[in-house]
Amino acid sequence: MKHLDYTLYLVTDRSCMTSPTLEEGVEQAILGGCTMVQLREKEASAREFLETARRVQTITRRYSVPLIINDRVDLALAVDADGVHVGQQDLPCSVVRSLVGPEKIIGVSAATLAEAKQAQTDGATYLGVGAMNATTTKINTRSVTPAQLAEIKAAVAIPVVAIGGIHPATLANLSHTGVDGIAVVSAILAQPDIRLAAAQLKTGFQERIHG
Amino acid sequence: MKHLDYTLYLVTDRSCMTSPTLEEGVEQAILGGCTMVQLREKEASAREFLETARRVQTITRRYSVPLIINDRVDLALAVDADGVHVGQQDLPCSVVRSLVGPEKIIGVSAATLAEAKQAQTDGATYLGVGAMNATTTKINTRSVTPAQLAEIKAAVAIPVVAIGGIHPATLANLSHTGVDGIAVVSAILAQPDIRLAAAQLKTGFQERIHG
Numbered sequence: 001m002k003h004l005d006y007t008l009y010l011v012t013d014r015s016c017m018t019s020p021t022l023e024e025g026v027e028q029a030i031l032g033g034c035t036m037v038q039l040r041e042k043e044a045s046a047r048e049f050l051e052t053a054r055r056v057q058t059i060t061r062r063y064s065v066p067l068i069i070n071d072r073v074d075l076a077l078a079v080d081a082d083g084v085h086v087g088q089q090d091l092p093c094s095v096v097r098s099l100v101g102p103e104k105i106i107g108v109s110a111a112t113l114a115e116a117k118q119a120q121t122d123g124a125t126y127l128g129v130g131a132m133n134a135t136t137t138k139i140n141t142r143s144v145t146p147a148q149l150a151e152i153k154a155a156v157a158i159p160v161v162a163i164g165g166i167h168p169a170t171l172a173n174l175s176h177t178g179v180d181g182i183a184v185v186s187a188i189l190a191q192p193d194i195r196l197a198a199a200q201l202k203t204g205f206q207e208r209i210h211g
Numbered sequence: 212m213k214h215l216d217y218t219l220y221l222v223t224d225r226s227c228m229t230s231p232t233l234e235e236g237v238e239q240a241i242l243g244g245c246t247m248v249q250l251r252e253k254e255a256s257a258r259e260f261l262e263t264a265r266r267v268q269t270i271t272r273r274y275s276v277p278l279i280i281n282d283r284v285d286l287a288l289a290v291d292a293d294g295v296h297v298g299q300q301d302l303p304c305s306v307v308r309s310l311v312g313p314e315k316i317i318g319v320s321a322a323t324l325a326e327a328k329q330a331q332t333d334g335a336t337y338l339g340v341g342a343m344n345a346t347t348t349k350i351n352t353r354s355v356t357p358a359q360l361a362e363i364k365a366a367v368a369i370p371v372v373a374i375g376g377i378h379p380a381t382l383a384n385l386s387h388t389g390v391d392g393i394a395v396v397s398a399i400l401a402q403p404d405i406r407l408a409a410a411q412l413k414t415g416f417q418e419r420i421h422g
Contacts, residue, residue: 046282047301047303074302078302078306088258089259091261092261
């Protein structure tokens with residue numbers, strides 16, 4: 001699989017967006033430095049999700065940024081997305097891998113070392129680990145400390161992205177964890193200047209975590 | 212494709228069940244004469260849906276009754292179900308056909324002649340047409356009259372199953388429509404004796420519609 005840059009991973013959530021359209025928000029985020037985009041549409045019908053994915057994909061392809069579909073493997077296959085991201089309540093990673101084949105990116109949410117190791121064994125391409133902080137865009141999250149994040153990162157060979165309430169002010173907590181990137185929702189999409197917010201987060205990550 | 216019997220098509224809904232488990236309800240319904248089973252789990256996570264599908268599939272395979280998965284094409288592929296059923300807000304039939312290949316059953320919900328013809332063009336195996344009556348197990352349904360159902364049946368070559376509030380008392384409305392079967396939820400699963408309810412509906416259908 002080609003090299004992937006997980007530095008600044010945008011996860012979408014329409015409910016917190018400041019841009020008029022999702023496509024516009026995604027484009028601004030990419031112009032600000034986002035390196036991956038995950039489309040998460042928990043409230044949409046499959047038809048709406050499909051149409052949204054096709055619109056967003058015209059943007060991500062223009063900038064050669066990987067597009068990942070949350071949960072719905074069928075949708076990821078239908079639009080030939082770069083990959084799919086599944087949580088612990090979604091289809092198991094092993095099942096997803098059998099459906100999408102060896103080339104597609106599979107991200108798995110993990111909140112414990114056991115989940116992280118299992119996902120790696122089952123064919124995950126990367127891990128999303130969190131929630132690192134309290135978050136307003138997802139309910140019923142489990143919390144992960146920076147020390148647990150560092151332990152997971154040290155225990156697996158695949159890239160690890162930190163997620164959950166990550167903002168410029170909480171970046172410092174990740175300093176010694178060795179994570180490959182940060183996944184954010186509202187810290188980019190809910191900001192008045194999406195492009196600027198992305199650029200500042202990227203600089204902050206590069207200075208504090210990989211500085 | 213092998214001959215399919217659409218006479219009495221059970222659609223599941225946990226919220227109205229009288230049996231202790233879904234598997235038990237499905238088995239009783241099959242023993243009463245159900246010829247197809249659609250698993251509809253709108254509230255479940257994909258993981259729960261997958262586990263439920265595997266349990267129900269041990270029953271449907273035992274009796275050689277086709278198992279159809281509602282909406283989630285990825286789940287249908289994951290368990291190698293016999294087919295998938297999609298509504299007008301789910302993935303389009305043409306997309307579903309490209310994902311599942313030529314052999315799987317694809318059912319499409321249609322409430323108009325235009326939707327019915329489009330589904331047939333797009334590769335649907337059968338149509339679910341309704342709602343024929345007011346129903347308690349689905350919200351925001353559009354209504355279809357017996358005359359409209361008959362018009363759709365006459366206009367397409369694929370089997371047509373009537374759905375929506377079908378009970379013994381409303382069966383007579385379908386008498387001259389020529390439908391291939393009836394799809395029911397609460398008229399079987401919400402009854403005190405599921406097997407008896409299925410048997411009575413099947414007899415009623417055979418006497419009144421194909422009598």
